[in-house]
Amino acid sequence: METMELSAGSPSARPVDSAPVSQAERITALDAVRGFALLGILLMNIIPFSMYGGAYDNPTVTGGATGLNLMVWAILHVVAEGKMRCLFSLIFGASIVLLTSRLEKTGKAADIFYRRHLWLILFGIAHAYLLWLGEILYPYALCALILFPFRNMSARGLLIIGSLFLAGTSLAYMAQADETKETLEKGRAATAAEKSGKKLTEEQQEEKKEYDEWLKYHKPTAEQLQKDAKEWRGNPGEVIKARAQQVSDFHETAYYSPENWDIWSMMFLGMGLFKLGWLRGDKPASLYWKLALIGYGIGIPLNSWTAWAIIQSNFDPVQQTTFATTYDLGRFSVALGHLALIVLLCRSRSWDWLTTKLGAVGQTALSNYILHSILCSMIFTGYGLKLYGTMERYQVYGVVLLCWLVSLIVSPIWLRHYRFGPIEWAWRSLTYWKKQPLRRAEPAAIAEATST
Template sequence: METNSIDTLPADDSHAVNILTPQPVDKADRIQTIDLIRGLALLGILMMNIPGFGFLGSGFIALLSKPEGPDFYAFAIVGTAFEGTMRGLFSMLFGAGMVLFTMNKQEQENGPTVAEYYYRRLLWLVLFGMFNAYVLLWFGDILFFYGLCGMLLYPFRKTKATWLIGLAVLCLGINTIRTEIWYGGLRENRAGYLEATKLEKAHKKPTEKQKEAKAAWEKFENNRKPDPKKDAKELKAMRGDYGTVFAHLIPRNSESETYGTYFGTWDWLMMMFIGMALLQWGFFSNKLSTSTYALTLLIGYGVGLPISWFYVQSQVGWVQDPGSFVDTYRTIPFQVYDVRRILLALGHASLLILVYRSALVPWLMRALTAVGQMAFTNYLSQSIICTLFFYGYGLGYYGKLSYYQLYYVVAAVWIFQLIISPIWLTYFRFGPFEWVWRSLTYWKAQPMRRMVDVA
């Protein structure tokens, strides 16, 4: 998913640096808790992406049709506690990072303006997203969307937090209305199907409108049924060489970027606006009281987890019997998705900050912070590692692992990145992809080696 503010970030105001020439922020001037939370989100998002890398999509139908066993339990745990929350945190931090990027720069009489640096940075991010999708072949890339949505944030960089929350609510409302319009059409098709079926059983002729609704509902149900021939074609293509996988994924990548831009923009912007507001309130920069973080944790988990469990159960009902599901719910239960993930995202971030303050596991906090500081590199390296492990031009494990076994791969990638990231940053100022991005943004090669550790 879905990377976030993966650029360098300055520390709080007391550590602000008067920069005469725009440049990346030094390690000593970063806000550690932002890197820390970003590190958690970066690792956590792989839990949601891993099925896309290596699990046949139709497998979810079998998994949810019989809700028992290790596959379903893995799905239920990840779905209840983490689905959407890591991408939510990433989006929040991206919004915060966009503000910090502009705060860290001063206008120059000669040379590019802050706005030019800002948009240059995002244009490169869009291209990196296309690289991730069309070269690394990860159809679940989010860099492309973050670059596009980030371009809309600049005019709001100085907007007050309350207005930012209002904008987030507006985005949520637009998403809600659009979903209800779609679900309302589905319910109409279902009602027409039932009416047409009843008339046909009574040897009466349905109206043209009822026939159209019946056909639309039957198409909807048929599209949800497993197709062995389609699955076999999918497996053969994904286990092929690079050219075969590339050709197979071109339509999917194009559809994903088009669909995501059209339907996902309000989702991304909602979380980014929330992140910008939370930055103003000092939430991400560890400025609030311990009791505030503890209360946020209790509310986030206490309210978010029950709602999230209802969401997972709704997914089961949706797969097992969509007709009964639509007949039962006048409003689609999946509308709770954004509310639950906001609550859980804030709960996860609060828990992490409380652990950070307690100094219980300093080694883990340092490792997560390093992962977050190298989030851009780590995000793209997840694409490289997972495509090489699952796709045919690598080890070819696509479709060979059970759902729960996918998380063994996740754990291995986590361990690798938690070990490598702090070691790398001992010798270098940036991750390799961060260095490329910064050098392109400032149109000047940035110093890479760490001559003196100022931390």
């Protein structure tokens, strides 16, 4: 949810200082891309918001896996799953270069950078425990902490590091896939041996225990699904308790784990691509057409093939693990295609009706992210309507549409009167340890100020 500040070498409406970015300094295309990515993230987040988390990858678990439900899963597997997160990480990386380069001459870049991200860590912790267990503020802010020393590295160096992290992530996913396959095979063998009346060794008992834990998440029984739904539909205290254990487990993930390599790879690539000028949106249109054609040309067929193969296997977990090798290539390619498409739309005046609204959502991304969590929590959990586990997969996208409409309508209206989103305002005030002006100056006041 970073804010897009211009680099020190870019034109500005005011001298570089240690204050928040002004409206004149914003990069329109980046705001629009960020807004698009933010809205797109909800396409996937809505599943664990509304039903048992195992349905995220496997619609046969709950929510429906035929007809329209299957079609929705397949389409989003091709164009959204992992792609929006990838796109958001790229923009987050670009923002690190933007923020630090603007503040470099003040001698306060490190101070502001680390305060900014330490506050974001606290926001993320509160968000995770109170609203959304799959939130990204906490891991993004943690990962960003090590990137400050790389801010002045060349674009080539940043792209090399990002590519190495990307390759490492793919190798780690492959290793995890092999480990999962081995766990399933040994667990199934131990279960079969126990059913045949054989006494299990200690090793087999441990293998069966691991297998049973895996089954509990990926192949839950009807009773387990009912228990899960009851917890999420309970009173607010019960909801927070149900979320707390999962959040705690997630936050205990090792800092150097492959889950963070996923974030670091895209942040480094985003920093490098911004330094190349690709993410500003002002390169020749031919570059963005090529990016769109290459990105979609690689990613759409590759992801379509994996979706077809997974469906043909009836979502067999072992079969799904075999596609770990192509996952990052598919999602990164489509993310680049999405980025290029939004930039091209921003350059076409005929699409202003859409891109200006996306830009407003992107400019208030942190507030909109929290708003979506509040709306979904109120609709699905015991905080409000308690609809968790009651809808089919395709039906929950009515809630996504509602959230999108609220963001696209309210964000532009809000920004006519206020400089920042409400959460952005609080974040900036805490970062600079000074209350920031929120309301925009009235035209009369501006005229008076400029005439004196």
